[in-house]
Amino acid sequence: VATPRDAEIRKDVQTYYGQVLKKSADLQTNACVTAARPVPQHIREALQNVHEEVSLRYYGCGLVIPECLENCWILDLGSGSGRDCYALSQLVGEKGHVTGIDMTEGQVEVANKYIEYHMGKYGFQAPNVTFIRGYIEKLEEAGIKNESYDIVISNCVINLVPDKQQVLQEVYRVLKHGGELYFSDVYASLELPEEIRTHKVLWGECLGGALYWKDLSILAKKIGFCPPRLVTASFITVQNKELENVIGDCRFVSATFRLFKLPKTGPTQKCQVIYNGGITGHEKELIFDANFTFKKDEAVEVDEETVAILKNSRFAQGFLIGPDGEKLPTCGAYTALEVKDVITDPFELAGRSDSAESRSSSAVGGCCSAKKCS
Numbered sequence: 001v002a003t004p005r006d007a008e009i010r011k012d013v014q015t016y017y018g019q020v021l022k023k024s025a026d027l028q029t030n031a032c033v034t035a036a037r038p039v040p041q042h043i044r045e046a047l048q049n050v051h052e053e054v055s056l057r058y059y060g061c062g063l064v065i066p067e068c069l070e071n072c073w074i075l076d077l078g079s080g081s082g083r084d085c086y087a088l089s090q091l092v093g094e095k096g097h098v099t100g101i102d103m104t105e106g107q108v109e110v111a112n113k114y115i116e117y118h119m120g121k122y123g124f125q126a127p128n129v130t131f132i133r134g135y136i137e138k139l140e141e142a143g144i145k146n147e148s149y150d151i152v153i154s155n156c157v158i159n160l161v162p163d164k165q166q167v168l169q170e171v172y173r174v175l176k177h178g179g180e181l182y183f184s185d186v187y188a189s190l191e192l193p194e195e196i197r198t199h200k201v202l203w204g205e206c207l208g209g210a211l212y213w214k215d216l217s218i219l220a221k222k223i224g225f226c227p228p229r230l231v232t233a234s235f236i237t238v239q240n241k242e243l244e245n246v247i248g249d250c251r252f253v254s255a256t257f258r259l260f261k262l263p264k265t266g267p268t269q270k271c272q273v274i275y276n277g278g279i280t281g282h283e284k285e286l287i288f289d290a291n292f293t294f295k296k297d298e299a300v301e302v303d304e305e306t307v308a309i310l311k312n313s314r315f316a317q318g319f320l321i322g323p324d325g326e327k328l329p330t331c332g333a334y335t336a337l338e339v340k341d342v343i344t345d346p347f348e349l350a351g352r353s354d355s356a357e358s359r360s361s362s363a364v365g366g367c368c369s370a371k372k373c374s
């Protein structure tokens with residue numbers, strides 16, 4: 001049952017996204033235009049095929065299009081006007097399916113308006129996308145069944161929900177074993193003070209409800225997910241003096257994490273794996289997260305947790321996984337990642353990306369940048 005404060009937040013958020021904002025440019029922060037990393041060509045093309053009105057009402061903060069999507073069933077939490085759903089519906093193909101759920105009527109209306117347009121553009125006989133009006137913390141009420149999705153995505157939404165544990169618990173329930181939550185959201189550098197958490201505009205702008213980044217792994221563990229895998233991160237800046245004063249020393253990043261739900265199997269050991277280059281759009285290399293990039297035909301030694309993920313998820317088909325503790329025969333190079341090099345702090349990653357970007361002005365990044373490149 002929602003508390004009176006939760007109900008008030010929902011009402012304010014619905015007004016903000018249903019009536020106050022009309023397009024991405026109306027936002028007061030750069031959460032939506034933060035640079036991340038180059039967008040693969042096939043994703044760029046899928047985004048370019050999305051109808052202009054849908055793209056204009058995009059309010060996401062990252063790129064939530066993972067790899068290996070053919071035939072997958074995907075659920076988008078807080079799908080808004082449907083930009084990510086439509087890009088994904090093309091990438092999963094006619095045998096896959098995408099469901100978008102959002103609580104704001106105006107957003108769901110825009111999304112529904114263009115189903116026929118996109119299916120025609122992709123040449124699909126029957127729609128493979130559905131939009132539902134409902135609450136992401138109450139997926140059961142919306143008719144979403146246990147273990148029914150391969151992937152759950154979400155783009156800048158969970159911060160807007162007061163009860164984040166309830167959302168993640170629902171995601172865990174609806175994911176199949178081996179499935180993952182691949183999501184971009186806003187994180188704070190500290191536990192947010194009351195003054196920020198109760199500020200209506202900051203909440204609407206996705207800052208006031210941001211999770212302290214260290215709390216994500218605590219929540220994930222409590223629910224049963226593997227530890228979060230950090231994919232990308234970039235700093236958010238606020239272009240409004242009044243809001244800056246309220247925020248004070250707190251910093252924000254938008255970050256993409258992947259959270260896997262694995263079947264309960266016995267313990268695994270670290271071992272060598274070789275990527276076979278079979279994943280569409282990632283034939284030369286697969287950038288799995290900020291720590292692991294798998295180059296085709298190159299042996300990489302990975303830790304127990306990564307082995308468990310690769311063995312038990314949809315990525316299994318893309319890898320040759322060596323017997324525990326043994327080396328695989330390879331004609332290519334061999335690499336091993338030192339534990340001390342593993343990066344889990346999105347603020348540290350955003351700092352590294354910033355300095356890398358200033359060294360190379362040619363980088364094209366971010367979700368919105370992808371649109372501008374069209």
Ligand SMILES: C[S@@+](CC[C@H](N)C(=O)[O-])C[C@H]1O[C@@H](n2cnc3c(N)ncnc32)[C@H](O)[C@@H]1O
Binds near residue numbers: 057058081083107155
């Ligand atoms: C920042 S927008 C992002 C929309 C979309 N993901 C995109 O990238 O354009 C946040 C969306 O989350 C929705 N939302 C917020 N809280 C929600 C909740 N508890 N249940 C369902 N939708 C919610 C809002 O209606 C809004 O459309």
